[in-house]
Structures are given as C-alpha cells and as structure tokens.
Amino acid sequence: MIDIQKIRADFPILNQKVNGKQLVYFDNGATAQKPQVVIDAISRYYSEINSNIHRGVHTLSQLATDAYEASRNTIQKHINAKHNHEVIFTSGTTFGINLVANGFTALLNEGDEVMVSNLEHHSNIVPWQFLCEKTGAKLVVIPMNEKGELVMAEFDRLLSSKTKIVAVNHISNALGTINPIKEIIEKAHGVGAAVLIDGAQATPHLKPDVQVLDCDFYVFSGHKVCGPTGVGILYGKEEWLHKLPPYQGGGEMIAEVTFEKTTYADLPHKFEAGTPNIVGGIVLGTAIDYLNEIGFDNIAAYEQELLDYATEKLLQIEGLRIYGTSENKASVISFNIEGIHPYDIGTIIDKLGIAVRTGHHCAQPIMQYFNIPGTIRASFAFYNTKEEIDIFVEAVKKAQMMLT
Missing domain, CATH: 3.40.640.10 (Type I PLP-dependent aspartate aminotransferase-like (Major domain))
Structure with missing residues (x-):
C-alpha cells in the first residue's frame, strides 16, 4: 500500500504554487519530480x-x-x-x-x-x-x-x-x-x-x-x-x-x-x-x-487506480476522445476535444496551475496515423492523487467552455 501523504512530503516541488494555484504536475512522461533524498x-x-x-x-x-x-x-x-x-x-x-x-x-x-x-x-x-x-x-x-x-x-x-x-x-x-x-x-x-x-x-x-x-x-x-x-x-x-x-x-x-x-x-x-x-x-x-x-508492485497498483479514475472522469466530457485504448497500458492519457486545438487547452489549464504536455510528444508518426496535430497528454506518477485528477478534469471543462 502507498501512503500518499508521506510520499508527497518527500517531493518539495509539489508544495509549489504556479500562477497562484497549487501545482498539479501531470507531465511525468516528460520528466519525474525529485524526492528530497535525491x-x-x-x-x-x-x-x-x-x-x-x-x-x-x-x-x-x-x-x-x-x-x-x-x-x-x-x-x-x-x-x-x-x-x-x-x-x-x-x-x-x-x-x-x-x-x-x-x-x-x-x-x-x-x-x-x-x-x-x-x-x-x-x-x-x-x-x-x-x-x-x-x-x-x-x-x-x-x-x-x-x-x-x-x-x-x-x-x-x-x-x-x-x-x-x-x-x-x-x-x-x-x-x-x-x-x-x-x-x-x-x-x-x-x-x-x-x-x-x-x-x-x-x-x-x-x-x-x-x-x-x-x-x-x-x-x-x-x-x-x-x-x-x-x-x-x-x-x-x-x-x-x-x-x-x-x-x-x-x-x-x-x-x-x-x-x-x-x-x-x-x-x-x-x-x-x-x-x-x-x-x-x-x-x-x-x-x-x-x-x-516504495515497491514497484505498489507503484503499479496505485498508478492503475489513477489511470482508471482519470479515464472514467475524462470520458464524461462531451466531445473528448482518448487516443491509446489498449487494455494493457501505463498511466498515460492522451486526448483531444472536438473542435479545439490541444495547445489552447494546455495554455489555459497552465494558468490554473496544471502541468500537462501538448503536441506530438516526439512521436509524429503516431499523430500522422490519427491525422491530428497532437494531443493533450496527462501522465500520472505514484505521488499524484485522485483529488488532483478532479481539479484537472474541472480545469479541462472550464477550458472547453472558454474555447467553444
């Protein structure tokens, strides 16, 4: 079992505010944050x-x-x-x-x-x-x-x-x-x-x-x-x-x-x-x-929980499509919302303190396959929480409302 509060206390950057909002860091696929011991x-x-x-x-x-x-x-x-x-x-x-x-x-x-x-x-x-x-x-x-x-x-x-x-x-x-x-x-x-x-x-x-x-x-x-x-x-x-x-x-x-x-x-x-x-x-x-x-079995089980929770919440947003729906996948969700460029959503939710990656993720052949310019990618780590996912989903909804 993961003691999420104890783990989050190991990462000083998670206490930071970005644009006046509590940081929600969902760009772990690009780089992970560092614990104090490191x-x-x-x-x-x-x-x-x-x-x-x-x-x-x-x-x-x-x-x-x-x-x-x-x-x-x-x-x-x-x-x-x-x-x-x-x-x-x-x-x-x-x-x-x-x-x-x-x-x-x-x-x-x-x-x-x-x-x-x-x-x-x-x-x-x-x-x-x-x-x-x-x-x-x-x-x-x-x-x-x-x-x-x-x-x-x-x-x-x-x-x-x-x-x-x-x-x-x-x-x-x-x-x-x-x-x-x-x-x-x-x-x-x-x-x-x-x-x-x-x-x-x-x-x-x-x-x-x-x-x-x-x-x-x-x-x-x-x-x-x-x-x-x-x-x-x-x-x-x-x-x-x-x-x-x-x-x-x-x-x-x-x-x-x-x-x-x-x-x-x-x-x-x-x-x-x-x-x-x-x-x-x-x-x-x-x-x-x-x-x-921490244990990789514990990490895998907890991140699967986060993935399942975020997938369910995001799919409730009208016009949202997830790319990468393999049953065997890691805690990464790439998605777009119909009629909105991914960069625009990424820019708005950054103002709300949320870090995600937008673009082709150095994987242009994948984007060419789907005939899209890129995606919004939320990638979760073992120090993230369901509460952060809730904040993220509400921010995406707000961005959608502003851009349509």
Missing part, C-alpha cells in the same frame, strides 16, 4: 566527495569511484543484469540508442533490415535512419491499429532472415501502450536478430528483468525515474558489447595509446569515454533505491 544526495556529493573517478589515488577520488561503482551495482541488481560490466552509464536513453545504432554500422550490409515500430519516439527512429543511410540497410516499420497497439500479425509477416535488429519501446510515451516485448524478443531471436528495448517510459512504472526478457539491449533515462537529468543506462549483453566498436574515443576507454595503435579498455569502460556525469551516476542509484523502497 536532492540531498546531489548536494552531499559536491559538498563532501567531489572528485574525478577511476584516475586518482587520493582519498576523495577513491570515495567518488566507490560511490559511482556502487551505483552501477545497484542498477545491475535492479534490472537483473548478469554482470555489472553489462551496465553502461550514458547521458540518457537517446545516447544509448545512438551508441548501439552507431555500433551496428560495422555489422550491417546493404539489403539488411532494421525494424522499428509505428509507436516509437523520434529517438528510436532517427538513429536507425542514420544507420540505414550509412549502410544501405532498409528501415522496416511494424504498423499500429486504432487502439494504439502493434499489429503483431504484420510483425510476424515482416520479420525475416534479413532482419538484423529490432528496436521497439517497452511503453509508448505518447499513448501509454505496453508492448508485448517478450513475444517480440523471442520471435526476433528466432530469425537471428538482435533486440533493443527503449525502456525510457517503462522504468518509472515497472522493474525490467533483462535476463527474463532476454533482450540484447535495454536503455533508459535517470530523470524519468526520479533521478537527475543527463544520466542514463545502456544495458547490453556481454557478447554484444564485445562485438560493437567504441562509440567515442578519449580518456578512460583506452588500455594503451601510441601514435601507431590504440587498444581499448575492458567493459564497461570501453563505452565510457571522458569524465562522466559522476554525480548523476551516483544519484541514479539513490533514486532507484528510493523507488524500490
């Missing part, structure tokens, strides 16, 4: 152990290195990676996808196929387009249906021995759809293809087990799981990380450098060139510990 951990790092890592024999450097590597171990345990060197620190999901896509440049030939889905964020489309342009490979797209679900019969039809990598999201950022990634991974492996899972939207809501999923790569961002911005994780199976060439050259990722030849460091350092976001890496572990203390 904010304190950032301050403590800079106050007590700020130093570069892996390179110093002095005490502060050793303390910082120990804290950074302890966080790697925390994340390894959290996602159930087999080895801690399969956990690569990145700047976020986008960086992780680009790292893998760039590495596959050396592994693909003209005529090979890269498969993505119609539900992807631009970050899981554009890097693969770059890859295809460089190699002559073909980008293949799994279509979606009116409910916002992948058409698995078409996935089966499109999958072939030409498919070399399948890159799909675990949960759609725009619609909240939870994709059947276990089935996708099994079938892709059946034709010898690798699989990358974009977990940016999934990791705030559930605990991925990369060994049970058997995915080859899993990427996510720290700021979506109550951690800092500018840090993320690329999980890669050891054998795949050995196959991929380094993404960047510089300090830390080398074993030996001469002007004639450079040899690379072992995993994970092969992919961690330069001074990293040290505090981000350390505090990401703090954020993961915080979420695990």
Whole structure:
C-alpha cells in the first residue's frame, strides 16, 4: 500500500504554487519530480566527495569511484543484469540508442533490415535512419491499429532472415501502450536478430528483468525515474558489447595509446569515454533505491487506480476522445476535444496551475496515423492523487467552455 501523504512530503516541488494555484504536475512522461533524498544526495556529493573517478589515488577520488561503482551495482541488481560490466552509464536513453545504432554500422550490409515500430519516439527512429543511410540497410516499420497497439500479425509477416535488429519501446510515451516485448524478443531471436528495448517510459512504472526478457539491449533515462537529468543506462549483453566498436574515443576507454595503435579498455569502460556525469551516476542509484523502497508492485497498483479514475472522469466530457485504448497500458492519457486545438487547452489549464504536455510528444508518426496535430497528454506518477485528477478534469471543462 502507498501512503500518499508521506510520499508527497518527500517531493518539495509539489508544495509549489504556479500562477497562484497549487501545482498539479501531470507531465511525468516528460520528466519525474525529485524526492528530497535525491536532492540531498546531489548536494552531499559536491559538498563532501567531489572528485574525478577511476584516475586518482587520493582519498576523495577513491570515495567518488566507490560511490559511482556502487551505483552501477545497484542498477545491475535492479534490472537483473548478469554482470555489472553489462551496465553502461550514458547521458540518457537517446545516447544509448545512438551508441548501439552507431555500433551496428560495422555489422550491417546493404539489403539488411532494421525494424522499428509505428509507436516509437523520434529517438528510436532517427538513429536507425542514420544507420540505414550509412549502410544501405532498409528501415522496416511494424504498423499500429486504432487502439494504439502493434499489429503483431504484420510483425510476424515482416520479420525475416534479413532482419538484423529490432528496436521497439517497452511503453509508448505518447499513448501509454505496453508492448508485448517478450513475444517480440523471442520471435526476433528466432530469425537471428538482435533486440533493443527503449525502456525510457517503462522504468518509472515497472522493474525490467533483462535476463527474463532476454533482450540484447535495454536503455533508459535517470530523470524519468526520479533521478537527475543527463544520466542514463545502456544495458547490453556481454557478447554484444564485445562485438560493437567504441562509440567515442578519449580518456578512460583506452588500455594503451601510441601514435601507431590504440587498444581499448575492458567493459564497461570501453563505452565510457571522458569524465562522466559522476554525480548523476551516483544519484541514479539513490533514486532507484528510493523507488524500490516504495515497491514497484505498489507503484503499479496505485498508478492503475489513477489511470482508471482519470479515464472514467475524462470520458464524461462531451466531445473528448482518448487516443491509446489498449487494455494493457501505463498511466498515460492522451486526448483531444472536438473542435479545439490541444495547445489552447494546455495554455489555459497552465494558468490554473496544471502541468500537462501538448503536441506530438516526439512521436509524429503516431499523430500522422490519427491525422491530428497532437494531443493533450496527462501522465500520472505514484505521488499524484485522485483529488488532483478532479481539479484537472474541472480545469479541462472550464477550458472547453472558454474555447467553444
């Protein structure tokens, strides 16, 4: 069970007023708010152990290195990676996808196929387009249906021995759809293809087990799981990380450098060139510990309550349509009201202290499918309440009245 008042007390920003109104923060799909324990951990790092890592024999450097590597171990345990060197620190999901896509440049030939889905964020489309342009490979797209679900019969039809990598999201950022990634991974492996899972939207809501999923790569961002911005994780199976060439050259990722030849460091350092976001890496572990203390089963059950409640309340508004009606979805509601541009509603309810996202949510192919300019997206987290949903629904009704 979630003690909502105790949890809300952990998040100082939730006490804030916006435009003279109590903040209602429903833009968690873009970034999550930070608990005090995370904010304190950032301050403590800079106050007590700020130093570069892996390179110093002095005490502060050793303390910082120990804290950074302890966080790697925390994340390894959290996602159930087999080895801690399969956990690569990145700047976020986008960086992780680009790292893998760039590495596959050396592994693909003209005529090979890269498969993505119609539900992807631009970050899981554009890097693969770059890859295809460089190699002559073909980008293949799994279509979606009116409910916002992948058409698995078409996935089966499109999958072939030409498919070399399948890159799909675990949960759609725009619609909240939870994709059947276990089935996708099994079938892709059946034709010898690798699989990358974009977990940016999934990791705030559930605990991925990369060994049970058997995915080859899993990427996510720290700021979506109550951690800092500018840090993320690329999980890669050891054998795949050995196959991929380094993404960047510089300090830390080398074993030996001469002007004639450079040899690379072992995993994970092969992919961690330069001074990293040290505090981000350390505090990401703090954020993961915080979420695990609450419990992901508790988070999922409570967020489902919020989703069901908000869906019921919003559908009572005349002319309102929800996009993404899969039975298996996360706590995200994308909707429009007939005859009103989503931006106009978002602007009005912001004046009432309510933060939502409007637009195409970096998922333009989804909007093109529905032939709409964008949606209003309300995305809920475990620190939100039904009372906030009531305030939100009344604000949407007020905006509708003002705009019609």
